[in-house]
Amino acid sequence: MSKSVTLKEVAAKAGVSYQTVSKVVNNKASVSPETEKRIWGVIAELNYTPNYNGRSLRRQRSNTVGYTWEPSPADQANPILDAFLQSMFRAAEEEGYYLLCFPFHADDVRMLKVYHQLYNTGRVDGFVLSRLNYGEASVPFLLENKIPFVAFGRLEDQDQSFPYIDVDGGQGIAQAMDHLVSLGHRRIAALAWPEDSRVGNNRLEGYYRGLAKAGLMSDPNLIVRGEGTSAVGFEATTYLLGLPVDIRPTAIVCMNDMMAIGAMQAVRTAGLQPGRDIGVTGFDDTPTARYLTPPLTSISQPIPAIGENLMKRLIEYLETGSYPEPRCELVAPNLEIRESTAGYVPAKGRS
Amino acid sequence: MSKSVTLKEVAAKAGVSYQTVSKVVNNKASVSPETEKRIWGVIAELNYTPNYNGRSLRRQRSNTVGYTWEPSPADQANPILDAFLQSMFRAAEEEGYYLLCFPFHADDVRMLKVYHQLYNTGRVDGFVLSRLNYGEASVPFLLENKIPFVAFGRLEDQDQSFPYIDVDGGQGIAQAMDHLVSLGHRRIAALAWPEDSRVGNNRLEGYYRGLAKAGLMSDPNLIVRGEGTSAVGFEATTYLLGLPVDIRPTAIVCMNDMMAIGAMQAVRTAGLQPGRDIGVTGFDDTPTARYLTPPLTSISQPIPAIGENLMKRLIEYLETGSYPEPRCELVAPNLEIRESTAGYVPAKGRS
DNA sequence: ATGCTTGAGGCGAACGTTCGCTTAGAGAGA
DNA sequence: TCTCTCTAAGCGAACGTTCGCCTCAAGCAT
Numbered sequence: 001m002s003k004s005v006t007l008k009e010v011a012a013k014a015g016v017s018y019q020t021v022s023k024v025v026n027n028k029a030s031v032s033p034e035t036e037k038r039i040w041g042v043i044a045e046l047n048y049t050p051n052y053n054g055r056s057l058r059r060q061r062s063n064t065v066g067y068t069w070e071p072s073p074a075d076q077a078n079p080i081l082d083a084f085l086q087s088m089f090r091a092a093e094e095e096g097y098y099l100l101c102f103p104f105h106a107d108d109v110r111m112l113k114v115y116h117q118l119y120n121t122g123r124v125d126g127f128v129l130s131r132l133n134y135g136e137a138s139v140p141f142l143l144e145n146k147i148p149f150v151a152f153g154r155l156e157d158q159d160q161s162f163p164y165i166d167v168d169g170g171q172g173i174a175q176a177m178d179h180l181v182s183l184g185h186r187r188i189a190a191l192a193w194p195e196d197s198r199v200g201n202n203r204l205e206g207y208y209r210g211l212a213k214a215g216l217m218s219d220p221n222l223i224v225r226g227e228g229t230s231a232v233g234f235e236a237t238t239y240l241l242g243l244p245v246d247i248r249p250t251a252i253v254c255m256n257d258m259m260a261i262g263a264m265q266a267v268r269t270a271g272l273q274p275g276r277d278i279g280v281t282g283f284d285d286t287p288t289a290r291y292l293t294p295p296l297t298s299i300s301q302p303i304p305a306i307g308e309n310l311m312k313r314l315i316e317y318l319e320t321g322s323y324p325e326p327r328c329e330l331v332a333p334n335l336e337i338r339e340s341t342a343g344y345v346p347a348k349g350r351s
Numbered sequence: 352m353s354k355s356v357t358l359k360e361v362a363a364k365a366g367v368s369y370q371t372v373s374k375v376v377n378n379k380a381s382v383s384p385e386t387e388k389r390i391w392g393v394i395a396e397l398n399y400t401p402n403y404n405g406r407s408l409r410r411q412r413s414n415t416v417g418y419t420w421e422p423s424p425a426d427q428a429n430p431i432l433d434a435f436l437q438s439m440f441r442a443a444e445e446e447g448y449y450l451l452c453f454p455f456h457a458d459d460v461r462m463l464k465v466y467h468q469l470y471n472t473g474r475v476d477g478f479v480l481s482r483l484n485y486g487e488a489s490v491p492f493l494l495e496n497k498i499p500f501v502a503f504g505r506l507e508d509q510d511q512s513f514p515y516i517d518v519d520g521g522q523g524i525a526q527a528m529d530h531l532v533s534l535g536h537r538r539i540a541a542l543a544w545p546e547d548s549r550v551g552n553n554r555l556e557g558y559y560r561g562l563a564k565a566g567l568m569s570d571p572n573l574i575v576r577g578e579g580t581s582a583v584g585f586e587a588t589t590y591l592l593g594l595p596v597d598i599r600p601t602a603i604v605c606m607n608d609m610m611a612i613g614a615m616q617a618v619r620t621a622g623l624q625p626g627r628d629i630g631v632t633g634f635d636d637t638p639t640a641r642y643l644t645p646p647l648t649s650i651s652q653p654i655p656a657i658g659e660n661l662m663k664r665l666i667e668y669l670e671t672g673s674y675p676e677p678r679c680e681l682v683a684p685n686l687e688i689r690e691s692t693a694g695y696v697p698a699k700g701r702s
Numbered sequence: 703a704t705g706c707t708t709g710a711g712g713c714g715a716a717c718g719t720t721c722g723c724t725t726a727g728a729g730a731g732a
Numbered sequence: 733t734c735t736c737t738c739t740a741a742g743c744g745a746a747c748g749t750t751c752g753c754c755t756c757a758a759g760c761a762t
Binding site: 004047049050051052053054056057062064071072074075076077078079081082083085086089090093098099100101102103104116117120121122123230258261262265268286287288290291292293 | 355398400401402403404405407408413415422423425426427428429430432433434436437440441444449450451452453454455467468471472473474581609612613616619637638639641642643644
């Protein structure tokens with residue numbers, strides 16, 4: 001922090017009381033046009049910027065929003081981090097807010113303590129949460145302590161107890177299913193996440209919807225669960241390709257790009273060609289998805305719009321005391337079709 | 352911000368003046384052990400946390416560090432962002448500091464205004480800069496205004512006018528060259544960046560060093576410059592593979608992974624196999640590098656250590672008024688050898 | 703002339719800290 | 733006993749704002 005120009009210095013130079021300068025700065029009327037103009041002149045001349053610590057102290061708000069997120073493992077990039085952060089602090093800046101980033105702790109008790117600390121020390125006015133999962137401890141904690149927040153993601157489908165925006169992952173997977181069905185695929189497998197993943201279940205639900213819409217039966221043999229890594233994708237796919245040829249899938253829908261990467265490797269390892277022999281789709285539309293061999297069909301989320309919307313929502317609440325309607329929102333992802341689902345020729349004789 | 356417990360409330364309950372409580376909180380001696388214990392008891396009981404706006408106002412420092420970065424285009428992930436941010440705010444938290452993120456502006460004037468604003472409003476005590484390039488306007492501006500900062504990256508090799516940590520990209524490329532030479536490659540091409548890129552030039556310099564060390568001549572035909580995208584990598588490699596067979600390269604060293612991705616595609620398109628026929632190396636060790644086909648040999652940077660070090664350095668300066676020695680540091684990257692440089696069989700007859 | 707309204711601006715106080723000085727009292731040395 | 737030092741604690745002030753209330757003078761209707 002620097003020794004910077006204060007209200008009093010501006011006031012002295014402009015020949016008014018410093019409180020009057022404050023009024024001008026904050027657009028609180030009852031100042032004559034001439035005086036106001038003169039004051040603005042002095043402000044520009046001295047390059048005055050209001051001290052935010054003084055302002056925050058008096059106003060009892062810091063114009064700062066906190067955000068934390070779980071770090072990605074080294075072999076797995078966070079596909080949305082850059083865009084999400086950028087969109088949030090860009091939207092924040094327009095309203096005179098900034099984004100404070102702080103460390104994530106896997107330990108719930110420790111994490112809640114940090115939230116509490118940050119809020120009670122007056123460092124932040126509220127939080128943005130992301131990647132919620134069943135049993136998220138932060139949500140009830142923040143609600144109970146009346147700490148403002150918005151979330152990217154929801155906990156339960158019908159729960160509107162806090163404001164959120166979420167991507168309808170199920171709809172994304174359903175789009176992928178429609179696409180595969182339209183190409184002629186009839187035996188479609190799913191590489192799903194463990195059952196304790198809310199996001200995973202939401203996406204998987206789109207798989208069932210897709211099957212139902214196409215009038216296909218779901219076959220438990222064709223659903224393999226595991227962590228969303230390429231290793232799991234590889235193993236699961238190797239298993240699927242080893243099934244008897246009459247029940248072997250011709251396409252594999254993966255709940256994220258990492259699994260799809262592993263799946264494509266397994267397809268090649270089995271001497272087959274992804275796209276032509278076995279359709280593969282991912283989810284996230286990782287930047288490198290389009291550079292894989294073959295380029296991966298994937299599902300992209302409108303991250304910038306979500307980040308901007310979340311931040312504006314939170315700020316509106318902080319400023320006015322109520323959230324804009326609708327309180328909760330579900331947005332549709334977009335299917336990006338590439339070669340990993342191109343060129344499939346259905347075998348004759350099968351419907 | 353919440354209505355939280357203040358010093359005065361703690362003091363009232365403990366039967367001392369609030370200034371004495373302040374002394375205890377800040378470990379400023381001259382308080383008897385019993386009183387101190389009693390005060391700590393009340394603090395715990397009331398769950399007191401010092402208000403940072405009051406503290407910042409009085410201390411004239413905010414314990415906050417600012418950081419901004421250029422957003423990546425949608426098809427190109429920022430390979431270091433997550434790790435860099437995490438390491439920075441983790442190190443900051445240990446010292447009671449936090450990281451404030453704010454929007455990047457390509458327009459220099461606008462960007463400098465933001466730096467000035469953030470510092471003069473007392474929102475931040477200093478900055479971390481990254482991705483410096485020739486003619487970076489922020490460096491002279493911050494130096495001139497005596498605004499504290501540290502940088503990830505340098506401007507000129509011998510310039511020590513500001514504290515920085517940089518990766519010796521040249522050494523990384525030189526490692527890749529050694530590796531390729533040891534495999535028997537004698538004609539090695541480089542996909543370089545435009546000449547106005549300081550980082551690019553630093554890396555390319557390692558290419559020349561590697562050639563010299565192996566006693567090989569540098570051939571201008573084998574150096575192609577362009578933006579660090581996969582499209583450029585593809586085109587440049589297509590050109591290189593079209594050269595007469597006696598001067599055609601057997602290996603291609605790329606200044607980043609994106610170019611290497613394009614290069615490998617071009618190699619395959621030409622009916623050759625990356626690794627066996629043409630060795631390819633990248634730089635950055637993007638998380639997906641290991642999942643490419645074939646897995647890409649690349650150069651990784653010790654990002655977490657750099658982020659932590661930078662933050663600690665800056666905080667030490669803010670606390671003590673001087674930077675720890677050494678003021679500037681160059682760290683070595685690490686070559687990650689994978690299949691894109693495996694299995695090469697040198698043609699007979701050539702040395 | 704009187705009283706009422708309105709606009710322009712001043713003023714004291716408060717937000718929650720920390721800083722530096724003062725003071726009361728205890729204990730020590732002469 | 734007197735002073736001198738030391739420790740524990742108190743006190744006033746200040747950091748830079750914003751808030752609410754007050755004052756003063758001009759304008760206007762009665």
